[in-house]
Amino acid sequence: MNFDLEFxxxxxxxxxxxxxxxxxxxxxxxxxxxxxxxxxxxxxxxNRPLRSxxxxxxxxxxxxxxxxxxxxxxxxxxxxxxxxxxxxxGVFALSIYYxxxxxxxxxxxxxxxxxxQFEAAKALGIGRADTIFLxxxxxxxxxxxxxxxxxxxxxxxxxxxxxxxxVPEMFGSALDIASETFRYAEPVLVAGLIFLALAVAIxxxxxxxxxxxxxxxxx
Amino acid sequence: MIENLTGTVxxxxxxxxxxxxHALRRxxxxxxxxxxxxxxxxxxxxxxxxxRCVNQLETHQKGKVSVGGLELKxxxxxxAPIRRQIGMVFQQFNLFxxxxxxxxxxLALTRAKKMPRTEAEALAMENLEKxxxxxxxxxxxxxxxxxxxxxxxxxxxxxxxPKVMLFDEPTSALDPEMIKEVLDxxxxxxxxxxxxxxxxxxxxxxxxxxxxxxxxxxxxxxxEATPDVFFxxxxxxxxxxxxxxxxx
Amino acid sequence: MSLLEIIAGIFEGFRVTATVTALGLLxxxxxxxxAGVLQHFLPGVRRVLVTTVIEFxxxxxxxxxxxxxYYSLPAFGVRMSAMTVASLVLGLNIGGYGSQAxxxxxxxxxxxxxEAGLALGLQRWTILLLIELPQALRSMVPTFMNQLIQxxxxxxxxxxxxxTDMTYRAKELAQVEYNPVGIYSGLLIAYLIICYPxxxxxxSIEQRASYAESKHxxx
Numbered sequence: 061m062n063f064d065l066e067f068x069x070x071x072x073x074x075x076x077x078x079x080x081x082x083x084x085x086x087x088x089x090x091x092x093x094x095x096x097x098x099x100x101x102x103x104x105x106x107n108r109p110l111r112s113x114x115x116x117x118x119x120x121x122x123x124x125x126x127x128x129x130x131x132x133x134x135x136x137x138x139x140x141x142x143x144x145x146x147x148x149x150g151v152f153a154l155s156i157y158y159x160x161x162x163x164x165x166x167x168x169x170x171x172x173x174x175x176x177q178f179e180a181a182k183a184l185g186i187g188r189a190d191t192i193f194l195x196x197x198x199x200x201x202x203x204x205x206x207x208x209x210x211x212x213x214x215x216x217x218x219x220x221x222x223x224x225x226x227v228p229e230m231f232g233s234a235l236d237i238a239s240e241t242f243r244y245a246e247p248v249l250v251a252g253l254i255f256l257a258l259a260v261a262i263x264x265x266x267x268x269x270x271x272x273x274x275x276x277x278x279x
Numbered sequence: 280m281i282e283n284l285t286g287t288v289x290x291x292x293x294x295x296x297x298x299x300x301h302a303l304r305r306x307x308x309x310x311x312x313x314x315x316x317x318x319x320x321x322x323x324x325x326x327x328x329x330x331r332c333v334n335q336l337e338t339h340q341k342g343k344v345s346v347g348g349l350e351l352k353x354x355x356x357x358x359a360p361i362r363r364q365i366g367m368v369f370q371q372f373n374l375f376x377x378x379x380x381x382x383x384x385x386l387a388l389t390r391a392k393k394m395p396r397t398e399a400e401a402l403a404m405e406n407l408e409k410x411x412x413x414x415x416x417x418x419x420x421x422x423x424x425x426x427x428x429x430x431x432x433x434x435x436x437x438x439x440x441p442k443v444m445l446f447d448e449p450t451s452a453l454d455p456e457m458i459k460e461v462l463d464x465x466x467x468x469x470x471x472x473x474x475x476x477x478x479x480x481x482x483x484x485x486x487x488x489x490x491x492x493x494x495x496x497x498x499x500x501x502x503e504a505t506p507d508v509f510f511x512x513x514x515x516x517x518x519x520x521x522x523x524x525x526x527x
Numbered sequence: 528m529s530l531l532e533i534i535a536g537i538f539e540g541f542r543v544t545a546t547v548t549a550l551g552l553l554x555x556x557x558x559x560x561x562a563g564v565l566q567h568f569l570p571g572v573r574r575v576l577v578t579t580v581i582e583f584x585x586x587x588x589x590x591x592x593x594x595x596x597y598y599s600l601p602a603f604g605v606r607m608s609a610m611t612v613a614s615l616v617l618g619l620n621i622g623g624y625g626s627q628a629x630x631x632x633x634x635x636x637x638x639x640x641x642e643a644g645l646a647l648g649l650q651r652w653t654i655l656l657l658i659e660l661p662q663a664l665r666s667m668v669p670t671f672m673n674q675l676i677q678x679x680x681x682x683x684x685x686x687x688x689x690x691t692d693m694t695y696r697a698k699e700l701a702q703v704e705y706n707p708v709g710i711y712s713g714l715l716i717a718y719l720i721i722c723y724p725x726x727x728x729x730x731s732i733e734q735r736a737s738y739a740e741s742k743h744x745x746x
Contacts, residue, residue, distance in 0.1 A: 063602035119730075123676065123722035124715050125683035128694060132715060135707035217588040224687065231591055244594070245602035252587065252595040259586035336642050363648030373643035377661045386657060387647035432643075439647060 068246035071237050075251055078233040085151055085229055086216045092155030093215065094208070097162030101170070104163070114163075121160030126221055129153050134225045150222035158215050162208065169204035170196075213262055220255070230254060284347025284364050286312040286442040286474030288333060293342035295328060295498075302328050303339065304498040310443075315475045317485040320495035321521060326478045329495070330445050333476065334365045347442060363391055366436030370448040372428045374420040380407065380431050381416045384438045392439070399438075406434040410464045426457030430464055437468075444468065446477040482525060486510060494518050528704060533713035540696035544721075547613050547682045547692065554618025555625055555678065558584075562622070563629025564655065585623035590684055592616045597688045613685040621678045628670035632663035672729030676722050683718070693717050 104114035121129075130153040137144060144152075173196055181191040220231030228236070234251035238244040288310040295303040303325050310316050318326045331337040332344055338353035345351065349361055375383050384403035388394040394402070407413040410430035420428055429449055436444060446465065450458045462484050469475055469488045479485065485492055485506060492509040494502040494517075502509070502518045513519050528536070565577045584592075596612045607615070636659055644654035686695035697714040701707065 063599075119723060119726050120719060123680075123726045124718045125680040125694070127683040127686075128697075128711070128714050128718060131694075131697075132711040135701070136711055139707050217586075220588050220590050223590075231588075231594075238598075244598035246599070248591075248594045249599035249602075252591045252599070255588050255591050256583075256586070259582075263582070263586065334646055336645060359645075359648045359650055361648075362646060365646070367643075367646035369639055369643065369646075371637070371639050373637075373639035375640065375643070375658055375662075377665075387644075387649055390653050390657065391648050391650070435647070 063245055063249075064243070067241075067243065068250050071234070071247045071250050072254075074237060075230050075233050075247065075254060078228055078230045081147075081227070082216070082219050082229040085147070085154070085219050085222065085227070086212070089151050089154035089158070089219075090212045090215055092151060093158035093162050093211070096155055096159035098166055100159060100163040101166040104167070105170075118160050118163050121156060126153065126157045126218060127224065129157055130221060130225060146222070146225045146227045150219075150225060150227045154215055154218060154222075157218070158211055161211050165204050165207045165211065166200075168207070169200040172203050173199050209266070213266075216262070217255070217259070220251075284349065284361075284442050286310075286314075287347055288443055288474070288476065289343070289345045289348075290329075290333070291343040293329070293332060293339050293344065295325075295332065295337065295339045295341075302498050303332070306342070306498075306500055308493065308500065308503075310474060310476060312442075313472050313474055315469050315473075315488055315490045316477070316493060317489040317491075318476065318478045318493045318495060319480060319482070319485065319521075319525075320501075324495040325498040326495045327447050328498075330447050330476055330478050333443075333445055334362050334367055336367075359391065363387070363439050364442050366439060366441035366444040368429070368432050368436055368444070368446045368449045370451050372420070372425075372432045372452070374428055374432055374435070376420050379417055379419055380412075380423070383420070383431060384435045387435075388438055403434070403438055406437040407431070409437065409467070410434045411460075424457060425453045426460045429453065429457075429461045433461075433464055433468075443474045443476065446475065446479065448478050448480070450479065450481060480525060482510070494521065496521070528700075528706065528709065530709055530713055530716075533700060533706075533709050534717055536700050537693050537696050537713055537717045540691055540693035543685070543690050543692040543695075544679070544682050547610070547617065547685050547690065548679050550610070550614030551618035551621065551678050551682070552675075554615055555622035555674070558619055558622030559625030559629055563626035563633070566626065566630045567633045581623050581626050583623075584619045585627070587620075589616065589620045589681055590687070592620065593684055593688060609685070609688045609690050612688065613682070613690060617678060617681045617684070621674050621681070624677070625667075625671060625674050628667045628674075629663070632666045633659055635666065636662055669729060669733040672725060672732060676725050676729070679722055679725070680718065 100114055100118055104111050104118070130150065133149050133153050133156075134146065137149065177195055177199065178191065181195050186195065219229050222229055223232035223235050226232060226236075231251050234247040237247040241247075288308070290306055290308040293303050293306040294301075306325075306329060308316075308329075318330065320326050328337055332339050333346065333351075335344070335351045335353065335358055343350055346361060346365060349357075351358065351361055375386070378386060381400060381403055384406065385396070385399040388399035388402065389396055392399075404413055404416065407416055410433050412427055412430050412434070415423060415427060415431070420431070423431065433449075449465070450461050453461065458481070462481060465475070465477070465484065466488055475488075477484075477489075487506075489506050492504060492506055493500055494509070494513075494515070496517050502513060502515045504513070509518070510522070513522060562577055562581050566574060566581065569577060593612065593616050596607065596616050597609065600607070640658055640662070641654055644658050645651075649657075682692055683694040685692050686698065689695075691699075694714065697710050697717075701710050704710075
């Protein structure tokens, strides 16, 4: 089968029309992953048995493929009578998968804070809640901003996985076109080029952001 | 033929810039075979840059550097063989942490000089004895004190049987109580007739060992004199000011 | 079918999973070292060229790349077997990430190490091979362990391009018998059995490395 350029071009608008689904899924899943990951990390710090348990949970999440986690949620939940739209299942799966990584990011962020900070806050008579929210959290956020951002970008690049449960994000739309027309080469390649362009755009944006942060920290 | 170099170092009209910054300004210095030179001066005066130009760790833009009559040109292909004739000791020791003391000493012998391992190890032990540390041969750098590490670094350089030794502030990173053991080794080396160029703030060492002291400031050689003249009767005001600061 | 029978059935696909992983490593490891070292060494335009190649493999979603190579390239006359596509794409994707670990580890070494080698009259490539890489290797190992897990997990994707790996076997079983809980739990467990030890091993190596480093710094 030869490559049909005209057909390829005609698929672009259809695939691009799913752009906002991709973005929407990315944003909601990122928030979900951050909240879940933070919860895992807080639980891990509560007491000893929880610490071992949460460590296993986090490692288990990180030791199984995203694809398998998606299948699991998609096929097992209905068995228990929970039928959710594929889009929601997809958001759940991405949130859970990336929560395992973000928990580690939060851990490193908290560990990196100098214990002198807690002591200084105590010595100044600052309350415990104020210490956490005014002293520790701002420093932690600065520590974790870069790795957290990297995982959000990684999550964006994982959204095409949801095509396997027919979520209509960009790659899913491309596969839809493919199965309707029996032509895979064109829509798949167009989707690939769009994702490549997206990756280049993100890289440029990150570079710009880094330079601005660098400039502001120098001031 | 490179193996038969003498230890003469000839620096002629050397200029070096870092971007707009003029680090070395028309420096000329000749060092005879067997001569001991101490270079001193305030920080940022270009003394380390100068000594690093001698073995081309820094490249100059104008002028000439030659050792034993062979010119070292920036980017020239024959740099490595000439460098084997020039030993260098760094402020931060720069020992290879993944290799034992013996491994540090024999690496260049076996790799660059293609010397058989047993021969290289014998030579290494000989030089470790010279720096009085043969019992540490199997240890790793991280297990040694700063003074011991620097002595190993000297032994490593000596193993190449260099004609010239360059010392770039060899005691500046050391705790005070370790400075003497390193200076003692350097003095012994000087007595053996090694050609030496030392960048150092140790004025006691300079007075005792140097044939000539070179004072640098702002990338220029300000004054060149024997230790007697340098310490008792400096001519230049900047030299006087520097000496009054460093000798309290 | 009992859970044990299910897991045994899934492990019939282990050979394919292991083969893709092994072949993937054959692409990943050389690519990581060659690209990382070149990026560290080369000046100017040639460096940009190497960076572009690395970024292509790193920044495109791997599932999309897999489909592009399997479905779109044949339209341009480039035909590869599913196994070749799988190991090439997964391997070079992971290798792209690995190259950044190689480059970062080389750049993190104190410059005095290279200078000491030069001052001893060693050739530049001898210095790379005997002084820089042995030291850099140590700090690369934790990252490499993580990349290995990513590669193993990534192999689940090959079930989408007709390779009969563990995930594919699970989906086959799901067609024989309606038992989503058993089959997809079994699949999660199967990957856990393979990846969890690597995760734990990687974690302990990482801790030992950071301990050794702190000891080093103390001195």
